[in-house]
Amino acid sequence: MVDMHAVANAGNRWVALLLQLDAGLADPGAVWAAVFATPELLAAVAPLDCIVLLATPALLTPALLEAMPANRVLFAIAATALAEGANRGVIAALQQQGYRVLIDCAASAGLVLAPTLCAVSRDWAGWDGNADGASGAISNPVAKPAALLALFGPHLARGVASAERRAQCADAGFAWFSGAYPLHPAPLAEANDAGLHQRLLSLLALIAADADARQIETLLKQDAVLAYQLLKLVNSAAFAPASPVTSCAQAIALLGRRQLQRWLQLLLFARPRCDGLGNALLPIAALRAAQMASLCALGGGTLEAQDAAFMVGAFSLLDVLLQRPMADIVASLNLPVGLGAALSARQGRLGQWLTLVAAPTPLACALRAADITPGHWWHSQLHAYHWAIQVSRSV
Template identity: 30%
Template sequence: MKYSYIARQPILDSDRKTFGYELLFRDGPKNTFPEIDPDKATSRLLSDHFLSTHYQTLGNHVGFVNFPYQSLVNLVPTLFPSDSLVVEVLEDCEPTSELLDAIKKMATQGYRIALDDFVPSKEWQPFLPYVSFIKFDIRIVPIAKAGIFISKLRGSKIKFLAEKVETYDEFEQAKKAGFDYFQGYFFSKPEIIQRKALQPTFLTIVQLCKEIAKEEIDYKELESLIARDLSLSYKLLTFVNASAIVSSKIQSFKQALVYLGEQRLRQFISLVAIASTDSSKPNYLYGLSIQRARFCQLAWCKSGQRSDADLAFLTGMFSLLDCLLDQPLESIVELIPIDEAVKLALTKGEGALGKILSLSKAYEHADWEQVSELGISLELSDEVLSQCYDEALQWSADLLQVDI
């Protein structure tokens, strides 16, 4: 038995800070969590994927995991630590007495239960005392209708989560309706897309991006750019000194250049520059930038295209600049004299770099059909893609050394 894909999607609180992740498993064509005997599940599932990689990248956050009916009644979730797991009851589960007994047992053992894609009905009423989360798919149950149900349970311990929140307006409406948590890609879309005057800090960031996009880095120019912005200089030195690869304190930017080397420097500057754009943005967005950049770089190399790996990294990194700067991506890339292939990948999704970027986005959204199609066209196997994603998650967590 093998698990081809595991992806994670962030769950944010009302302040847009990361509360947890939904971990999405694919096991064969049905894309479901495997219905397997607990004894057989233990060695493979826990050691190979769930504990070895994804619990590390969860950090202090919880993991929401879908379990089908048979896995629930077999108490498969009890194989996992209760403190970092939320057990999601799939929407197609029948509310039988057998299931209720299983939910009671798990709740008594300290497991938090979530009802996924919930549609209110009297059959689920007996389950509510044992439930910690109710998830509403706002495409199925409109926000206003969900709000009525939420108001009826206002005094309970249940927290409510809105799924498929795709716009900032929907996020605001869901907050007003009483939702506590939010899942969807509203956080990675610009709240306002408009042409506005470029601020000095933004211009410095653009120049930095221009320099690190060059085949050969001009260290003197980089030092000059950093020196112009006290805040950026401070953030860079603080970040470098906090990294695991620094054994003695770095006190000047020149030292950082020498110590880190070209490849690491390129990646560190990418992260620090992007993280300096807007402190009001969700922290997860910065982590996603780095994760996507690394995934693109790894997948690019694994597809046999060893050259231009830095371009793949920058394609992933720059793909979220519009969200971080609230500027149209087309306008941003015009200001940065980067390779034409990167521009076409970012603005039109064209070329090999465009395919790699689309593959990264599909994986993030757990669009497994798209992942398979792109993987085949790029000659990347399921195992290689899974490895690239796992490595990108771990690499970004290590690099950031903060909760993302």
């Protein structure tokens, strides 16, 4: 399987996808050839680029490069590969062909780059280095701002596990970020807004209960930010209305009941943060929701079952958004037993899928236990990333 991870910029907007294979594969070149053999991948994630993580550039044959257009594919090549002169020659040839190359190394490793190599990638997963005492500052000399800013970049920090680590990486000169940091945000002022929480929970309860559109409209009018996000959505290029939509009633009529429910579940995550940044949870919620619905569809689920799977995927991040225990949220929404058990305890078929979708890299044995073939998983991933990218660009 191919590990796929979103890469975001400093504004929390997705800019690329990081692709990685298991280190123990006997023939990684053949796997990459299979991945890029059809235009399916690049079409699904457009307009984002793909960053391909490689241990060595030696596997990049001319035939493989034919399927990897330089305007869509970047390479993050392990720094250890630079020890061999032949690899340095391959990297130089890649750059001459227009490929962008990042040199990837561990957070604790020193690195001296050739003048032609102007961007680095660093893996911060599991790194607890802290030479600056209790401050937690990134102290690696190569990661200091002056050292990185002297290069063109953009520099990628991957395996970033928390908002604190992301801030440290940004201070050190990194501009692209990948990892679980959106799931571990810094506390924000709006997290203590009881009135906001009550409005969101009331709207969630209406969505979960398949409430009348008029009830939803009434509640939307009480939340100016959410109403604005809805109007912004329906007036976007994704819907291209014949004339501007200026009211919640018009927006609800344009979307229709099924689309309205799905979009409202995601718009809850679109609220701008008090620090002015976009909410990093929005595309992740869209990704989980879309992949859950896709897995259900591929398994022969009805439209009603797909909607339930979508809801579980979207709602799975409510505990992070509201900074409240999921069990409390589930109890307040009066969800059907199956949905509530999936969200709070990962139980049942939906809970099994959610465990896979939420995992950074699901194990092959876990997919087999869920009766999901590698092909179905791959297609569900592509569908989900395609939809999440469109959502983040429309909202």
